[in-house]
Amino acid sequence: MNILGIDPSIVCTGWCLLNTEKGWFRNGEIKSKNKDVARLLDIENGIKDQLIIKIQLAVMERMVYSPHYGHASGNLELEGILKRLFYIEEVPLVLVSPPTLKKFVTGSGKSQKNEILRAAYQKWNISASEHIVEALALARIGEMILKKDNKEYIDNLKKYEKEVLKTLLKKEE
Numbered sequence: 001m002n003i004l005g006i007d008p009s010i011v012c013t014g015w016c017l018l019n020t021e022k023g024w025f026r027n028g029e030i031k032s033k034n035k036d037v038a039r040l041l042d043i044e045n046g047i048k049d050q051l052i053i054k055i056q057l058a059v060m061e062r063m064v065y066s067p068h069y070g071h072a073s074g075n076l077e078l079e080g081i082l083k084r085l086f087y088i089e090e091v092p093l094v095l096v097s098p099p100t101l102k103k104f105v106t107g108s109g110k111s112q113k114n115e116i117l118r119a120a121y122q123k124w125n126i127s128a129s130e131h132i133v134e135a136l137a138l139a140r141i142g143e144m145i146l147k148k149d150n151k152e153y154i155d156n157l158k159k160y161e162k163e164v165l166k167t168l169l170k171k172e173e
Contacts, residue, residue: 001146002053004091005138006060007131008082010074013043014131017050018139020146025139027132040074044081048089055091059142061134062095096141100164105137107160141168 001021007014016027030046032039063079086093099109106119113130120126120133124140144165147153154162 001056001143003139003142003146004047004050004055004058005135005140005142006047006058006082007134007138008043008060008063008075008078009131010039010043010078012129012131013046013078014129014133014135015047015050016132016135016139017053017055018136018143020143025136027128027135029129029131036074040078040081043078044085047082048085051089051091055089057142057146058086058091058093059138059145060093060095061101061138062097064098094142094145094168096138096168100167101134101137101141103160104141104164107158145169 001019003018003020005016005018011031013030014027015030016025018025030043032042034042060079060082063075083093096104102111102116103109105111105116105123108115111119116137117127117130117133120137124136126133126136128136141164144153144157144161145168148165148169154165157165
């Protein structure tokens, strides 16, 4: 199974392509010096480049609007563009809220970036930018969703990971 995790941002979009059968992943960041629509197109094309192989599921962090968060409207536009891309490419998409992502990695939905980076290193032995780490975590959430019927896999999850899965599966109903 190939799962694509995306941490979207018009400043720097992180992505991680995870193959659960062979146990490999590759990742990267998409940055653009362009402005406005050209920047959005650059990011869309960067994600589209990852779709050259069959993706069973894409998992993306949901953008949350806050007047205190810079680039809010551009990030919301980006979310819409990427949702459209996955719809056109017929790739199922799951959106994950920031607190749910944090809880999956650390056990707490209120964790700070440094706590997420530390927990990801302990869980998956990855030391990378916050964008790539969060994209990997999103891909791992996708793995958990796709393996929801595998009792042995589910039994090995931590309690808080099972809670995240339950929350996400409720949203899909």
